[in-house]
Amino acid sequence: MSTVVAVVKSVIGQVVALSAEGVQRQLFEGDRIFQGDEIVTGAASMVTIELPDGRLIDLGRDTRWASNEFAPQAADDGAAQTAPSAEELQQAIAAGVDPTQAFEATAAGATSAGGSTSGGEAGGGRSFVLLDPTGGVVEAQIGFATQGLANGASGTTETQGALPNIAPQFTGADGGPITTFSLSTPEDTPISGTFTARDANGDLITFSVTQGPANGTLVFNSNGTWTYTPAQDYNGADSFVVTATDGRGASTPLTVNLGITPVNDAPVASGTYTADVNDTAGLDTFADIKGQLTATDVDDTQLTWSGSGKGAYGELTVNADGTYTYVVDAKAVNGLQDGEKASDSFVVTVRDPSGASDTRVITINFNGANDAPIATASSADVTEDQTVSGTLQASDADKGAVLSYSLTDKAPAGFSLNPQTGAWTLDAGNAAYQSLAEGQKLTLTVPYEVTDQFGAKSTSTLTITVTGVNDAAVLGSADVQLDETDSALTTGGTLSITDIDSPATFVAQTGTAGNYGTFSIDAAGNWTYVANAAYNELNVGQKLVDTFQVTSADGTKTSVTVTINGTN
Numbered sequence: 001m002s003t004v005v006a007v008v009k010s011v012i013g014q015v016v017a018l019s020a021e022g023v024q025r026q027l028f029e030g031d032r033i034f035q036g037d038e039i040v041t042g043a044a045s046m047v048t049i050e051l052p053d054g055r056l057i058d059l060g061r062d063t064r065w066a067s068n069e070f071a072p073q074a075a076d077d078g079a080a081q082t083a084p085s086a087e088e089l090q091q092a093i094a095a096g097v098d099p100t101q102a103f104e105a106t107a108a109g110a111t112s113a114g115g116s117t118s119g120g121e122a123g124g125g126r127s128f129v130l131l132d133p134t135g136g137v138v139e140a141q142i143g144f145a146t147q148g149l150a151n152g153a154s155g156t157t158e159t160q161g162a163l164p165n166i167a168p169q170f171t172g173a174d175g176g177p178i179t180t181f182s183l184s185t186p187e188d189t190p191i192s193g194t195f196t197a198r199d200a201n202g203d204l205i206t207f208s209v210t211q212g213p214a215n216g217t218l219v220f221n222s223n224g225t226w227t228y229t230p231a232q233d234y235n236g237a238d239s240f241v242v243t244a245t246d247g248r249g250a251s252t253p254l255t256v257n258l259g260i261t262p263v264n265d266a267p268v269a270s271g272t273y274t275a276d277v278n279d280t281a282g283l284d285t286f287a288d289i290k291g292q293l294t295a296t297d298v299d300d301t302q303l304t305w306s307g308s309g310k311g312a313y314g315e316l317t318v319n320a321d322g323t324y325t326y327v328v329d330a331k332a333v334n335g336l337q338d339g340e341k342a343s344d345s346f347v348v349t350v351r352d353p354s355g356a357s358d359t360r361v362i363t364i365n366f367n368g369a370n371d372a373p374i375a376t377a378s379s380a381d382v383t384e385d386q387t388v389s390g391t392l393q394a395s396d397a398d399k400g401a402v403l404s405y406s407l408t409d410k411a412p413a414g415f416s417l418n419p420q421t422g423a424w425t426l427d428a429g430n431a432a433y434q435s436l437a438e439g440q441k442l443t444l445t446v447p448y449e450v451t452d453q454f455g456a457k458s459t460s461t462l463t464i465t466v467t468g469v470n471d472a473a474v475l476g477s478a479d480v481q482l483d484e485t486d487s488a489l490t491t492g493g494t495l496s497i498t499d500i501d502s503p504a505t506f507v508a509q510t511g512t513a514g515n516y517g518t519f520s521i522d523a524a525g526n527w528t529y530v531a532n533a534a535y536n537e538l539n540v541g542q543k544l545v546d547t548f549q550v551t552s553a554d555g556t557k558t559s560v561t562v563t564i565n566g567t568n
Contacts, residue, residue, distance in 0.1 A: 006033040013045025057202035167250035184259035195224035203246035211241035235262035266356035267297040286328035293322035307348030334397035336368025371397040372456035379463040392422035394450035436468020473499035475558035492528035502554035514546035538566025
């Protein structure tokens with residue numbers, strides 16, 4: 001039978017025991033730990049065990065505890081007694097022997113020190129005796145007075161020697177002991193970790209650095225967490241020593257070997273790159289801005305620059321060797337208002353052959369000024385009696401400029417101007433243009449001035465050509481009523497005429513035949529009508545009508561109408 005080395009007092013979570021044969025069993029309160037068992041706790045479990053000498057050991061999370069170091073001393077009792085058989089008991093009773101005095105106590109219990117079979121205050125002991133099974137039936141024989149047996153206990157008592165203090169052991173990822181540890185990290189890259197150790201005695205373990213690194217810095221905590229940072233740009237070997245110490249002073253060192261592997265070092269850009277561009281009141285042109293970018297690389301490799309781009313006020317070209325040119329957009333810069341400030345910024349990048357890079361910023365600053373507006377001459381054509389419109393031409397390089405317009409001379413007849421927008425209109429139907437003969441041209445020159453919100457001015461002219469058309473003459477007409485008589489009728493008169501752009505005359509006619517008479521008119525408008533007959537055959541209510549068309553010199557038409565009415 002295996003030797004008991006401890007008893008489980010309390011369990012939190014799942015804790016297992018591994019026997020020397022590799023058999024795993026889960027532990028519960030009251031379970032015994034045997035020689036050769038190893039107790040294993042998990043990430044969320046812990047256990048308390050009691051050693052034979054009464055000491056308690058607390059095993060925390062992720063702990064392994066081996067019992068091999070705690071072999072007990074030999075038991076101080078004699079060999080186990082062999083239990084009497086049923087036949088021997090019957091023979092003794094038949095012979096008048098009291099079996100409670102003649103034989104060792106049965107599994108029911110041992111006699112107490114006071115002669116009682118009581119197993120203590122609880123009425124029972126903690127040990128027991130195993131009986132060999134016989135497979136038979138025991139029948140009690142009357143004839144021997146017996147006394148009920150109390151729940152006693154008998155057995156052997158196991159004693160343990162004092163447990164020796166064992167130094168803690170560092171453990172690796174697999175839980176096994178380690179005495180050295182090797183890691184690697186790239187140049188300039190910190191590395192971190194946590195040391196773990198176990199103590200066979202269950203003592204609290206603390207960690208300390210007993211030898212620091214030579215080529216880096218170490219941040220170390222007593223709970224075993226640590227961070228190592230290699231010296232800048234260092235690559236090669238380094239090491240440090242950490243020691244685990246238990247609560248009774250036993251300690252174990254661990255050497256940590258570090259390999260710092262070389263890496264490509266990024267280039268370092270240097271220098272400040274700025275320039276100022278100042279606008280003036282005129283339409284300026286600006287010189288190109290040029291420069292040289294600089295960078296260094298500890299690896300002494302070939303460096304390449306990039307970062308060309310177009311900004312709001314110009315365009316940057318960056319060459320691979322770091323030379324650059326910025327071409328100013330004059331129109332955009334002239335568009336800045338008085339006192340306005342702006343800038344173009346470009347991020348330029350330098351790279352080594354491995355792709356490592358650094359950046360710099362090129363900044364071009366601009367200071368705006370008020371540019372005067374520029375008025376531009378324009379022209380338009382219109383026909384008499386028609387209307388023409390347009391907008392006075394002007395521009396201002398300053399974005400957001402507010403312009404106003406005004407005439408610098410008297411406005412032509414029929415001309416109007418909106419001073420805020422520069423929109424204008426000419427009505428060529430104005431009376432001033434009615435005297436123009438057909439095809440006759442009249443040129444109007446309209447001088448004007450444009451002003452921005454800061455008072456800067458510019459002047460120019462608008463030219464409008466008016467082409468005349470024929471204005472119809474205003475003619476009178478005649479409508480004459482005659483009553484028939486016994487002789488031929490005669491009548492006449494004068495037609496009125498006015499013409500603003502042509503001679504006020506008529507086209508003469510002589511003896512123009514009508515239906516009932518002839519008609520004549522001279523250039524002055526004097527006309528006569530002579531009836532062909534007396535027409536005295538007409539009855540009352542009957543009438544005869546003759547109408548003659550008359551034309552003025554400009555082609556305007558009118559008419560003369562003669563009506564002959566019948567009489568009784």
